[in-house]
Amino acid sequence: MLIALAFAGSVASLSVFAQGSVSTVPPSTVSTSNPATQVKQNNLNTEVLDLLSLYREAAFNDPTFNAAKYSYMAGKEKRWQGLSVLAPQVVATGSETKSDVFNARLGTRSNDLMSRAWTVKLTQPLFSWDKWAQFRQGDLNANISEAQFAAAEQDLVIRVTEAYFNVLNAEDSLNLSRNKKALIAEQLEQAKRNFEVGTSTITDTHEAQSRYDLVVAQELAAEADLTIKRGALEQITGKQITQLRSLSNTAKIDAVAKDRKVKLKKGEKPTPVNVQQVVAVQPGQTIQDWVKQAEDVSYSIIASKLTYEVATKETQRAYAGHAPYVDFISQRGYSDSENTLSSDGTMLNTRSYSTQAIIQLTVPLFSGGYNQSVVREKSALANKALADLENTRRSVAQTTRQAYLGFNNGLAQVKAYEAAEISALSALESNKLGYEVGVRINIDVLNAQDTLFTTRRDLAKARYDTILNGLKLKAQAAVLSDEDLQAVNALLK
Structure with a gap:
């Protein structure tokens, strides 16, 4: 289980988190006139959260997971209620x-x-045929609640990780917009100077001004999107989100923030993130192997199978009205x-x-046709449960295929974007050099900048999506474990 929750009152034991340590960044020392105010502001503004700490918060505060927890506690009582009819x-x-x-x-x-x-x-x-079927129903209903709670545990991991990466992706987009604005502002100032000395036309200035106005609008949209994404993560965790640990130093594109001119000879080459090692998906398993395993052990399918068995027992109880x-x-x-x-x-x-x-x-001799009607009703509901089971099986198979393809294609995309980033960086430097010597125009430099930032944004998103698809794939196959979440959290810096 991803969360070893011992529901004794309101106390929950998180075995995985008892061993792992949740690190935070110590408050920075800033001189203020009031030391108490300094500590308070530092705790509020410099606390850096990671995936494990937010997952632990979500395990206690997420309303959806709490509803699943209490549903599980209520469902366990069905076993005793079924046994009581035979006592x-x-x-x-x-x-x-x-x-x-x-x-x-x-x-x-x-x-x-x-x-x-x-x-x-x-x-x-x-x-009593009726009471024996009722006893079996109680046991099956308890098993359904266990399967649903296990699925809720894995779903919590996926939702927290996805919301966490959405915030990181929104932060990346905002940082890219700001860095892009700074570079375009440089290009705009250079175009104005060149126009003043007569080495370029007013067209270069207008093109740079147009790009600058556009990136300002993009920055505003990115700020709004970041607020929304943080709100979604706060909704799950019940904790105010200030700063999050990024996936890696290069995944956040911090090289652009440190070097506004993006010179190739000073810029660091991107360090690839080994996503395959993090998610630990066995390369020898084919898509059909994953689909078959998901169809056999997926918690959603197990719950649907048990629901169908409960429906068949209900039909038996209806027949027992004649016995x-x-x-x-x-x-x-x-x-x-x-x-x-x-x-x-x-x-x-x-x-x-x-x-x-x-x-x-x-x-029983005669009930006015009531028993016959109940038999027909329960038989139809059993057929409905069988159809729902088949629908769940197909949905799980399709979701597993999507996660498998998303993970494997994501690995290829990450490698391709890493190569494209290096190429885009070289192209930008070449265009800037060409513009300085007069063989390139301003629009060429602006386009090269746009290509570089778009590539970096897509690279960051590809990394997030690849890891998330790997977790989803394991969740569908019911093999998502504590180690997977800890491995992802280990990448955060």
Whole structure:
């Protein structure tokens, strides 16, 4: 299990996180007049969160996962409820009656008469097709809740990781827009200077100004998108998101932020992230192997299979409405009553005990067609559950194929984008040099800058998507484990 939750009150044990350490960046030392204010601001603004810490927060605070947790706790009770119908049923009843006796002939009222009684009755089913099917249903319903909770655990990993990467991707886009704006601003200033000295036309200035206005709009859109993505992650974790650890130093494109001029001789070449090693998908397994495994052990399919079995048991219970059933009944009774003799009005007090042991056979004969209607209804619902099972099987197979292809194609895309980034960086330097010597125009440099930033943005997204598809693939095959989440978290810096 991804989360070893021991639900004892409100205490949960996260075994994976007990061993791993969640690191944070210590507050930076900034001189302020008020040390208390300094500590408070540093804790608020410089706390850097990672994937494991947010996953732990989500395990306690995510409403969707909490709903699944409590649904699981409720579903476990179905097993005991099913067992209870086969256990003895004991009922105790008691009564006390007070009677006023009035003599109409004499016109007088005699003393009040009292009577008391109690009975203890035990009923033990000996043979009941209906109760046996109900017992099996309780066990199956408990298993369904276990499978659904296991699926919710893996779904939490996927949702937290996806929301986390969405924030990183939005931050990358915002940083790219800002860096792109800085480079275009440089190009705009250079175009204005060249126009003033007469080495270029006003067209270069207008083109640079147009690109600058466009990137300003893109920056505003990226800021809004980042706010939305952070809100989505905060919704899952219940924690305010300030700063997140990035996938790697190069994945965040920090080389552009450090070197605004993006010179090839000073810029660092991108370091590839070994996504395949992180996700640890066995290269020898084909897409059909993954699909077959998912169809056999996927928690969604297991839950659907059990739901179909519950529906068949419900149909058996409907048929049991026509079947006889046998109960053993044992009861012990007591009565205490007062009576008046009609001849002389003498009061008599009578006490009695009774004990009975009965083997009772009940044979349903006619119910007005109700049982026949219930049989048809439950049979149709069982067929519906079978159709739902087939739909779930096909959906899981399709999702597994998509994750497999997304992961393997993502590996190729990461390598291609890494090569394209180097090429785009070289092309940008060549165009800038050509513009300085007069063999290239300003639009060539702007286009080369746009190509470089677009490539870097796509490279970062390809890395996020590849890792996420690897996790989704393992989740479909029910092999997503703690180590997978820790391996991804180990890449964050």
